Amino acid sequence: MGDLAIRSTIAFTVSFLQGCKYKKALREYTSLFIRIRGTVVEKQEGDDDEIRLVNDLFNDYDRNVRPAKEKHLPVEVKFGIAYTQVVDLIEKDQVLVSNIWVRMKWHNHLLRWNESDYGRIKTINVNPGKIWLPDIVLHNNAEETLPSGTLYVFKNRVILTSDGECTWYAPTILRSGCNIDITYFPFDDQLCELKFGSWTYNGLEVNVVQMSDRADLKQYMTSSEFELISAKAQRNVITYSCCPEPYPDVTFTLHLRRKPGFFLYNIIIPCLVIASLAILTFVLPPEIGERVTLVIESFLALSFVVLMVSDNVPVTSDSSPLITKFLIISMIEIGGALIANCVSLNLHRKYEMPQWVRVVFLHFLARCLCINSGQPREGINAKKGKDRAADPFLDAIKLSEAKPLGSPSGPSPSHLKIPNRTHQDNSSILAEEVSELANLELTHEQNQENRFFWIFVSRVVDRLFLVIFSITFVVSSCVIFAQVPDHYNLLL
Numbered sequence: 001m002g003d004l005a006i007r008s009t010i011a012f013t014v015s016f017l018q019g020c021k022y023k024k025a026l027r028e029y030t031s032l033f034i035r036i037r038g039t040v041v042e043k044q045e046g047d048d049d050e051i052r053l054v055n056d057l058f059n060d061y062d063r064n065v066r067p068a069k070e071k072h073l074p075v076e077v078k079f080g081i082a083y084t085q086v087v088d089l090i091e092k093d094q095v096l097v098s099n100i101w102v103r104m105k106w107h108n109h110l111l112r113w114n115e116s117d118y119g120r121i122k123t124i125n126v127n128p129g130k131i132w133l134p135d136i137v138l139h140n141n142a143e144e145t146l147p148s149g150t151l152y153v154f155k156n157r158v159i160l161t162s163d164g165e166c167t168w169y170a171p172t173i174l175r176s177g178c179n180i181d182i183t184y185f186p187f188d189d190q191l192c193e194l195k196f197g198s199w200t201y202n203g204l205e206v207n208v209v210q211m212s213d214r215a216d217l218k219q220y221m222t223s224s225e226f227e228l229i230s231a232k233a234q235r236n237v238i239t240y241s242c243c244p245e246p247y248p249d250v251t252f253t254l255h256l257r258r259k260p261g262f263f264l265y266n267i268i269i270p271c272l273v274i275a276s277l278a279i280l281t282f283v284l285p286p287e288i289g290e291r292v293t294l295v296i297e298s299f300l301a302l303s304f305v306v307l308m309v310s311d312n313v314p315v316t317s318d319s320s321p322l323i324t325k326f327l328i329i330s331m332i333e334i335g336g337a338l339i340a341n342c343v344s345l346n347l348h349r350k351y352e353m354p355q356w357v358r359v360v361f362l363h364f365l366a367r368c369l370c371i372n373s374g375q376p377r378e379g380i381n382a383k384k385g386k387d388r389a390a391d392p393f394l395d396a397i398k399l400s401e402a403k404p405l406g407s408p409s410g411p412s413p414s415h416l417k418i419p420n421r422t423h424q425d426n427s428s429i430l431a432e433e434v435s436e437l438a439n440l441e442l443t444h445e446q447n448q449e450n451r452f453f454w455i456f457v458s459r460v461v462d463r464l465f466l467v468i469f470s471i472t473f474v475v476s477s478c479v480i481f482a483q484v485p486d487h488y489n490l491l492l
Contacts, residue, residue, distance in 0.1 A: 049119035054126070057111055063132050066205060067108035067164075074204055077134045078105040079196055079250045080211030083231050085221040086256065087173060089180075089190065091314050095142045096178040096192045096254070101219070102151055103211065104168045108132060112164040125157040131166065133158075134206050139195040139249065143175040151196075180314050185321035186263035187484045189229075190256045197249030203237060210235050210250045225262070229255035260488065263323065271305055271330055272477070274298045278334040279473060282466035286344060286458040295338045302331050322483060329476045333469060340465040347458040361457045369463045 068075050085099035111131065115122060136151045154170040161167075178192035198206045215231035232253050237246045278298040281291040306327045313321055366372075 049121060050124060053113060053118040053121055053124065057113065058130055061110060061130075063130060065110070065132065066201075067106070067110050067132055068205075069109055072204075074207040075106055075134070076207045076209060077136070077198075078211045079103070079136065079208055080216065080233070081194070081196075081252060082216035082219055083228070083252075083254070084171075084219045086223045086226050086228065089178070089192075089226060089256065091180050091182065091185075091312055093142075094178055094180045094314055096176050098174050098176065098194065098254075099221075100172060100174060100194075101216075102154075102168070102170045102172060104134065104136065104151075104166075105211070106134065106166050108160075108164045108166050110164070111160055111166070113162050115162050121162070123159055123161050126160050128154065128156065128158050128168070131158060131160070133168075134208075135199050135201065136196055136208070137199045138174055138176060139197060140177045140193060141175070142177045181319075182313055182316065182321045183319045184483065184485060185313065186258055186260045186323055187488045188258050189485070190226075190254075190258070192254045192256060194252040194254070195249050196251075197247060202243065202245035203248045204245055208235070208248045208250055215252050224259070226256045226258055229257055231255070257487075267305055267309065267323065268326070271302060271327060274301050275330045275334060275473060278337045279466065279469045281337065281341060282344070282462040282469070286347070286455060286462065291341050292338065292345070295334060295341055299331065299334045299338065302327065302334060306331070322480060326477070326480050329480065330473075333473055333476070337465075337469055340469070344458050344461050344465065347454050347461060357457065358453070361460045362453070365460050365464060366456075369460060369467065371460060371463060 066075060080103045082101040082103065083098065084101060087097035087099055089096050108131065113121075138151070151170065151172070154168075154172070156168065156170040159167040159169075174194070176192065176194055178190065180190060181188060197208055210233040212233065214233055217228065217231060220228060230253075232255075234251050234253070235248060236251055237248045239246050275298070278295045281294050284291050306324075309321075309323060309327065313324065
C-alpha cells in the first residue's frame with residue numbers, strides 16, 4: 001500500500017509538472033485517496049471484531065421498526081426503578097422531587113449475533129439514538145421542561161447482548177405531582193405516585209410490566225424530613241377516552257411519613273409557651289398595667305407564627321391542618337385573655353360596692369377559689385360600724401353646743417352675756433370645721449375601703465379567669481393532639 005501511494009504521488013507530481021491538465025491530475029489524486037482509505041478501513045475491520053459487529057448489526061437496521069417477531073404481538077418492556085433520594089416535597093405546590101435510577105429491559109431480535117463470529121463478544125454499549133426505544137414517560141410529570149419526564153431522550157448508552165436483550169440504565173431527577181393530604185400536618189403521611197408508561201404505543205404494541213413488586217431501596221439516602229416507609233409497584237391497564245386500546249403502566253406508590261421534630265420544637269412548643277404566658281398574666285397583681293402589653297405581644301408573636309406556617313401549607317379548602325387548628329385556638333384564647341385582662345383592670349371603682357357583689361365575689365367565689373377573704377368579710381358591714389364610731393364624736397360636739405348657760409357651776413347670765421355669745425359663735429364655727437373635717441376623713445376612709453374591696457374583687461376575677469382559661473387551654477390542646485396518629489411518639 002505504501003509503494004502504491006508513493007508511485008501515485010510521484011505520477012501525480014510528474015503529470016502536474018509536465019503540464020498536464022489540472023482536472024486530470026485531480027481525478028487521479030481522488031482515485032488514489034479512495035483506494036488508500038478503502039485499504040485502511042478493510043485492514044481495521046479485519047483487525048477489530050467489535051467494529052465489524054457494529055457495522056454488520058446496523059448496516060440495514062432501521063431504528064423506527066418495532067422489534068416484534070410477529071407484528072400482532074406486543075414487545076414486552078420490563079420497567080423498574082431504584083429510588084435513591086427524596087430531594088424535596090413542596091407542599092405548597094404539591095410537587096415531589098425524587099432522585100431515581102431508571103431500569104428498562106426488552107428484546108430486539110433484529111440485533112442478535114453469533115459470539116463465535118465476532119471474537120466471543122457478548123455485550124456492546126451502543127448509542128441510544130441508533131436503536132429502537134420504548135417511549136416511556138412519567139405521566140404525572142410536574143416539570144415545565146419536557147425532558148424531565150420523557151425517559152427516551154436520555155443520552156445514556158444501551159447495553160446490548162448477543163441474544164438481542166437491551167438493557168437501559170439512566171439516573172435522573174423527576175418532579176412529579178403529588179396529592180398532599182394536610183389533615184394531620186405536620187403529623188402526616190403522604191402517598192405519592194410515580195406513574196410510568198408508553199405515551200404512543202398501546203398495550204397491543206408495547207406491554208409494560210414491572211421488574212419486581214417494589215422499588216429498589218438498597219441505595220436509598222435517608223432524608224432528614226421524611227421517612228420512606230415503602231415503595232410498592234403495581235401494573236395498571238387503563239382505557240382512556242381518546243383511544244379504545246388499553247394502555248398499561250407501572251405505578252410506584254411512595255409512602256412517606258413526615259418527621260415532626262422541626263415543627264414540634266420550633267413552632268408547637270414555642271406557641272404553647274406563648275399561650276401559657278398570656279394566661280399567666282392573671283397571676284400578676286391588678287395594679288400592674290403591663291399585663292395588657294404582655295398579652296398583645298404574645299398575640300403578635302403568634303400571628304407571625306401563623307403567617308410562617310401558612311407559607312408552607314397548600315392552598316386548599318378540603319381540610320384544615322392540625323397545626324392551623326392549634327394556632328387558631330391559641331389565638332382565640334390569647335384574644336380572650338386580652339379582653340379578660342381589660343375587664344379585670346377596669347374593676348377599680350370608688351363608689352360603694354353593691355351588696356350582691358360582696359356576697360357573690362367576696363363570700364362565695366373567694367371561698368371556691370381558695371382566696372383568703374377574712375378581711376373583706378369583716379368589712380361587709382363596715383359602713384354601719386364607722387357611722388357608729390363617728391356618732392360619739394358628733395354627739396360630744398352637739399352636747400357642747402347645747403350646754404345650758406345657767407348651770408350651777410357656770411357664771412350668771414348677767415355678768416357673762418356678751419362673752420358667752422362670742423364663745424357660742426366660736427364654738428359653732430369650730431364645730432362646723434371639725435364636723436367638715438370628720439366628714440372628709442370619713443369619706444376618704446370609705447373611698448379607700450371601697451377601692452380595697454374592688455381590688456379584692458379584681459383578684460377574685462383574675463383567679464376565676466386563670467382557672468377558666470387554663471382548663472380551656474389544656475382541654476383544647478389535648479383534644480387537638482389526640483387526633484395525631486398513633487404511630488407518632490411526641491416524646492421522641
